[in-house]
Amino acid sequence: MAALHGQQNTFFISSSIEQEMSKHMYNSLPQEACGVVLGEAAAGGIRISRFQPIRNVAPNPLHHFSLDEAEWIRCIFNESQLIGIFHSHPHTNPVPSDQDLIALPAYAGLIQVYLIGTPDWTSGSEPQMHLNGYQIQANIVDDPSKENQQKCYNLQPAQLRMT
Ligand SMILES: [Zn+2]
Helix, strand or coil, X not given: CCCCCCCCCEEEECHHHHHHHHHHHXXXXXXXXXXXXXXXXXXXXXXXXXXXXXXXXXXXXXXXXXXXXXXXXXXXXXXXXEEEEEEECCCCCCCCCHHHHXXXXXXXXXXXXXXXXXXXXXXXXXXXXXXXXXXXEEXXXXXXXXXXXXXXXXXXXXXXXXX
16 A cells, blocks of 8 residues: 555545535536535534535536636635635546646635535436545745745645544
């Protein structure tokens, strides 16, 4: 087993919240769905306590997501438990795309949890969701071409536990 750099956190999610995300994802098809999750630190990880859908205002919502700015800003100021964002990949695996990584710095300083869901069409009558969780990590890197240090962010796979 490969050694993980740093500590791997666990995200605790109740099945009812997972179902809310799943429902929002299916209702948004064929477009990508997005939203924020609220929660707090818990023993061994982070407990996610609420999901709030946010409008996807990307110019091409079939393949990208962009949180409605007014709703996102309202969350930043009004939701003290803002801890992460969720979005869906209707047609690809629930892993961060190049585009997701490029957009990451816009959110990364404010949140710790990054969730990606994908429809699971193989699971019988009830539509299910594949959900992946990532912890946002900030690294300070020295950029020799610039005077200042730069913060760069990456996504570390986290364990998801349904409660
Ligand atoms: Zn994505």
